[in-house]
Amino acid sequence: MKLLLVEDDPMIGESVAEALHGENYAVDWIRDGRSAELAVTSAEYDLILLDLGLPKMSGLDFLRHYRGQSGDAPVLIMTARDSTPARVEGLDAGADDYLIKPFDLDELMARIRALLRRRAGRTQPIISHGPLTLNLATHEVTLANTPVHLSAREFSVLRALLDSPGSVLSKNQLEEKLYGWNEEIESNTIDVYIHHLRKKLGANFIKNVRGVGYKVTSA
Numbered sequence: 077m078k079l080l081l082v083e084d085d086p087m088i089g090e091s092v093a094e095a096l097h098g099e100n101y102a103v104d105w106i107r108d109g110r111s112a113e114l115a116v117t118s119a120e121y122d123l124i125l126l127d128l129g130l131p132k133m134s135g136l137d138f139l140r141h142y143r144g145q146s147g148d149a150p151v152l153i154m155t156a157r158d159s160t161p162a163r164v165e166g167l168d169a170g171a172d173d174y175l176i177k178p179f180d181l182d183e184l185m186a187r188i189r190a191l192l193r194r195r196a197g198r199t200q201p202i203i204s205h206g207p208l209t210l211n212l213a214t215h216e217v218t219l220a221n222t223p224v225h226l227s228a229r230e231f232s233v234l235r236a237l238l239d240s241p242g243s244v245l246s247k248n249q250l251e252e253k254l255y256g257w258n259e260e261i262e263s264n265t266i267d268v269y270i271h272h273l274r275k276k277l278g279a280n281f282i283k284n285v286r287g288v289g290y291k292v293t294s295a
């Protein structure tokens with residue numbers, strides 16, 4: 077899962093980015109509205125966290141342009157503007173949720189999970205695939221009711237594959253989901269995670285589509 081964080085306040089940005097990394101999201105942190113516009117043309121995001129008072133272009137203007145260009149990632153506005161007209165304006169401009177500063181990071185994480193879940197058409201924070209279940213809130217994984225221990229990266233790779241069962245994801249697409257801009261990507265890391273997942277879940281669970289990428293077998 078890759079998130080775009082648009083926030084010019086260094087302290088808030090840092091604490092939110094840190095909390096997101098702690099939940100294994102890949103994060104690109106952008107500090108003004110114009111750079112946010114560039115970011116959404118160069119990468120695909122699963123969710124956008126948007127401050128309204130931003131340098132160069134306001135969060136509302138960014139949001140209107142983004143929706144105007146058919147950008148469809150869920151957008152959660154984080155702002156100190158807590159008047160009702162401001163909230164209505166934000167939601168009408170295409171925001172999916174709204175959090176007033178100062179907010180509790182646990183609440184922010186729960187709202188992000190809820191938005192991502194809704195986007196994937198799920199009402200529970202659990203992905204089931206045959207004998208396998210992933211709990212997105214607790215990160216617990218079970219195979220035929222037996223707990224399986226996955227590293228944070230392995231969990232993220234598996235989740236990305238399970239979010240679109242049956243479709244093939246290329247190594248590049250998997251890397252996009254896993255890493256932010258400022259993180260070094262070592263070559264072959266995706267292969268290594270897939271190798272570990274196969275060892276833990278069974279060799280046939282993830283199929284290699286030669287020259288294209290990986291997919292999970294149907295449940």
Ligand code: CA
Pocket residue numbers: 083084085127128129130
């Ligand atoms: Ca601001």
